Amino acid sequence: MERRKNSDSGYRRNAPVRRSDIDPEVYRKIMERRQAIDPEVRRIIMEKRKKARRKKVIIRCTILALILVLIITGIVFLIKALASGGERENTSSKTVWKPDKTAQTEEQTFVEERGIVFIDAGHGGEDPGAEEEGRYEKDDNLLIALAVKKELAKLGLKAVMSREEDVSVDREARGKMANEAGAMLMLSIHRNQASVGEGYEIWVPADGDPASRTLAENILKELDHTGISLNRGVKTGTLTDPTKDYPENEVPNMPSCLLEFGFITSVQDNVDLALHRKQYAEAIARAMSVTYGQLYVGE
């Protein structure tokens, strides 16, 4: 106390001054001076001080409000950044294939490609093939061929097609297309026609190529498992000459066979095709896949 009483230099500049710190004599003089001030002047001074205090409060409030706004903006930006970061992660994950278990479609199924096979949808365009009451063989062949292609893809076999729409394709050209595609197996799809008869048969080259026979036998075995009207077996050459080949079996330089997929003239075979096309396509694709494994992978 004493230390501070006579020495103003001892105070820190902004240290609060308590009344007890002031010399009573000095305090009395201050009070006297205050009372001596004109009341009007005093009122003005007090007003000014009030105004100054209000100004200070307003400034402080404004600064606080600004800080608050900055903090809120920061938080909002942070949340947005986190959210968009998550989205970016999702987007990048879409570029890599992932199985979508909620909506699994054939297009989403990814299988490593094992090899190329050739699927020939018999006839087409100007050549309708067999015909029965306005039903054309070329249309049935194409439907089956496209279904087989789809199933082959699931098994890692890429199917190159002789046609994927109703267009004319020369019979010899089909075998050439298979050779050019570098196909490892070729299957030509047709339908039979007769006044009486039903069932499935496969024609293989006249030279009795064992690989072609394996392919044919595997296809008939799988179709048998799926359920067909009749297995008419593997046949060699052509209907009219067992020493000659259908162009689809003669031109290709890989194991090949020509499937007569039931009779277009058989109600039973047509009903089966309508009801079980997918299952038949699966069976054929499975047989081709098994044959591919047996012939080229040593499975």
Ligand SMILES: [Zn+2]
């Ligand atoms: Zn035909």
